[in-house]
Amino acid sequence: MPSLQQAATALGWRGQLITEVAVLGQRVSALVRVREDVHRWRMENGWPPEPDPSWFRSWFEPELHDQIPVPAVDLVGVLVTESRAGRALRSCGTLMTLAPCAVVLPSSQTSDPWPLVELDFYGIGVVTIDEEGDASVAISPEDRSQEFGGSVFGRWLLELLYHRVMTSVLSPPR
Known part of the structure; x- marks a missing residue:
């Protein structure tokens, strides 16, 4: 997905791009930054990623509250690919509560100013991709x-992304 990496670069987001993340019934891409000190501590102390959402149910059991690991990744931002600007708000609406969110659109979708004004109002960024695959920031996302x-869902998402980084970036399959 070179256009997604180019979109992240155009936004100034640095980190690991994790594509095809299933979140709230849609597939998105997330840019994360590994917290190396926390990652190292977790590996040394037997705290691998916990991507199973049922594990987080233990958060509601008071006797287990002291056993929650520190997040090993920071969520830099979320990228959502859409074909039309009119669907961008629905795609990014809930995700913007977790991190800066930007919709990646074909450059032809920015001629109508109304969806862009609405996206800007809500702090959702817009990155356009032209026919050559070059990315350009039309609206900068707000955090x-x-x-x-914070939320339990957001914390679980960090574990899921940490798991994805561990399996695809830090320890690629052999």
Whole structure:
């Protein structure tokens, strides 16, 4: 997915691009940065990634609260590919509560100003990809995650992304 990497680069996002992440009924891409010190500590102390959502049910059992590992990745941003600007708000709406979210659109979809004004109002970024595959930032995304606070879902997503980084980037299959 060179256009997604180019979109992340155009936004100034640095880290590992994880594609095809199933989140809230759709497939998105996430850019994460590994927290090397935390990753090292977790590996040395037997805390591998916990991508199974049922594991997080233990968070609601008070006797297990002291056994939650520190997140080993930071979510830099979420990229959602759409073919039309009109669907971008629905695609990014919930995701913008977790990290900056940008929709990747064909450059031909930016001629109508209304969807772009609405996306800008909500802090959703827009990156256009032209016919040659070059990325350009039409609207910079805002980080609104602090307005919404953390969630169990967001914490689980960090574990899922950590798992994906571990299996595809840090320890690629042989």
